[in-house]
Amino acid sequence: MIQKDQQQIVEEMLQSFAEELGVSQISSASDIAIKCKVFAAQIEGIFYNQDYILKQAFPQTATEDKYLEMHGELAKKTDRKLSTPAVGGVFMGRKTPFLEDILIKIGTIISTDEESYRERITAVTTENRILKAGDLEVEVPIKTEMNGKKYNLEAGSLTVLVTPPTGIEYVRQDTFLKDGTDLEDFEVYRQRILKVKRNPERGGAPSDYEVWATSVDGVTFAKSFPVARGGGTIDILITTDSGVPSDKLVQKVQAYINEKRPTGADPLVIKPKLFMIDLDVQVIPKVGETLESIRSDIILSIKEYIQSVSIGGTIYKNAIINAIFETKKVVNAKIISFVEEEMVLKTTEVAKAGDINVHL
Structure with a gap:
């Protein structure tokens, strides 16, 4: 021009x-x-x-949200995916049995401990649950009150009963929360629109299933496996910002794909397998730093790198060490437990940080 x-x-x-x-x-x-x-x-x-x-005028160059969303509307109603809350379950209970049933109402609020967690994050129960007389605890489904991937909390994060039901003495979170996602990134949304435009639906081709799956809020990646269970079958593996999706999200995607699938097709939405990575890390802090002052930053940096590795990707030992040095708080670092220089995940595996032991 x-x-x-x-x-x-x-x-x-x-x-x-x-x-x-x-x-x-x-x-x-x-x-x-x-x-x-x-x-x-x-x-x-x-x-x-x-x-x-x-x-x-073109999705390749649009710079404003509203205009790119207009292009999405024209591309078979490819809406921008909204942020979603993290979901999961916690156990609520008491130290000694109670003689009567205890009702845990929907909307009961729990949270992180602001002093130890450095931030107060709240979650609410999403269903009524009853702690039966004589039982010590019951599992209760929850979701965070705020949306975003930062709310995919690690196990043990939610420890405070903000609105405790009468008779309930504690809350315990044994597993990490899932499905929390941010508003779809502008450039990611643009590429999804272009993919739809460049690959129009072809009556149930493998790429169609991937497009259908990734159009559901909370899904960040989808991979199809044709003839996975025999003729006419196709498996669709999905992931989220937390890695493994919840059962509820899998069911939601399955229902949506069932509406879109061609007659006679047998699609099945599946989860990736979680590959836990435990690390033993030896560091030498910079002058003025202590192990206690740098440990949490090192663990967070390592977790962010591992989370960035795509499904079926490769985890590099040097990349983990680089993640440690990016904290700018160590003069040397060594991975004791990671023997190989790289670890290649299977096509259905997603990596997640497990126990990370940081020591001198």
């Missing part, structure tokens, strides 16, 4: 005036020159506006 700045427009206008008046040049102090500068500033704005409009 032709783009002209104010100075270029002024020069062209003055040249045209000079030609029309039959003079060699127009004085920069003349009324004509002053008016040309004023008009040129407005014309320059028109050029920029045309450039802006041209960018918004």
